[in-house]
Amino acid sequence: MPKYFFILILISKFVVAQPAKIILPNQKNWNVTREGSELNFKLSISPDSVEKTYQFSIQQGKIAGMNLDSLGNFSWNPAYHLVDRIESERIFQIVVVAINKEGLQMTTILDLKVLHTNRPPVLSDLATFYVQFNSPNTYKINTEKAYDEDNDPVAFVPILETLPEGMAMSTQGEITWRPSNNQFNSLKDKPLYVDFYIQDQPSKTQTKGKIKIEATQMDLPPQITVIPKNENLLIKENENVNLRFYLSDPNGDDDIQVFDFLTNQTGIPKTSLIKNTNNQYEFVWIPGYEFVQDPKDTLGFYIDFFVLDKTKKREVKRIFFTIKNTINEAELDKKNYGLYYGTLSRAWELIEQLKEKEEELKKAYNRSKKGKKQRSVLNASLGATTGLSSILSKKNPDTQRLISTFGGTTVLTIGTLEATEVIGKSMKDLIDRLNYVIEKKNELQTKGDIFSRDFSLKSSRRNPDFIKKVDDFMGTMNLKGLVALELNATWEAKNKPTEKNVEKTFKDFVSW
Missing domain, CATH: 2.60.40.10 (Immunoglobulins)
Known part of the structure; x- marks a missing residue:
């Protein structure tokens, strides 16, 4: 048979073996649109041979008007209220999942940028x-x-x-x-x-x-017009305050001399009042996260906005503010991510340790099946074995097994099924421990996949249920029986539990 025929077979197998993955559009700014403008793009699966077996859907982050059909065609016309002039642009994050008939699924996170129109x-x-x-x-x-x-x-x-x-x-x-x-x-x-x-x-x-x-x-008559008209404002910390003032005077624009404000609360800078024209102003202010001191839930105060004309006639608009003590979401997200990543890192380490334990038990099981063929019993006098034991334990501790004395003779038993009975470990015990290790490893993998997927987004980790799920998952990592006693407490993985390594084990894990 010609050599190139073998090469063709190898290439075909290599192509089939390629893992399926979600392919994003390669056009520039494919994920950028403006308010009121429709965003359209298509997601696909690589390789093409399996694309028709997968169906797309939006798993998390869907906003009204978003549409993703099963073939990967996405369309969305963002409403005009989503992004304001001061913010100018905003990122909306969604999780897209592709599932085939066998239940295998892939996920990816899309960042959709919406510009203000x-x-x-x-x-x-x-x-x-x-x-x-x-x-x-x-x-x-x-x-x-x-x-x-x-x-x-x-x-x-x-x-x-x-x-x-x-x-x-x-x-x-x-x-x-x-x-x-x-x-x-x-x-x-x-x-x-x-x-x-x-x-x-x-x-x-x-x-x-x-x-x-x-x-x-x-x-x-002269007046101050405030937009919005609400005179009692309830605002959260770190939330934008934007008031617009239109000043009117029956004597004309030039009659207005001063527009300013007074307040009974410190910490509000005068620079918050911005002059657009002689008769038009904006009040733009953001109370920081430290504005309301713990343990207070709210802080109330008022601001008097006043206008003076050339004859010192005064018009005043008093607006009452109530600032609500608010959790710093940026700090909370950072803390929750540390908990999310730390929990999966611990699961990754335990899976790696269980893998090593599984290999160790499999080797012990294979040795035990060979029976007497690998049995080696060394008899010597009690005085002679003292030196032998020292050599075995110091120079090659991996081969050390057990030294027991019967009468005046010491027997050294190495790597046999019968030896397991000497130290109290039967074939059944070996199989039970091996099965437990495999089951526990699979359980950690399954629950870790679910945990990493359910809490891949910042918004999902803000849910009060997140802490309970962390505790539940950590409870899964508790071992029992001899396996728990035999695992080395000072064990260290060959590779460090980096974000990259965690992502290899838990495919839906999303780094910060």
């Missing part, structure tokens, strides 16, 4: 602006009619060509106008329309709108 502001039909003759008239665009769906600050920009003489529109949407006699009379005959843009900040995406102006008797 900036949408233009929304503008609904606005109420008519009614003005009074020879008086300063003020109109404030309703923030419920003109707003940004991404909660971005907005600014209003007038289209100057449409503004009548003397009219001004501020960046926060306030229109001021003192019409002349001719202008007022003209309004009685025909309404006036003023066009403007509403822009979000800081990207300045804009939407066009218009306001109808008619003659009437209406006036607006």
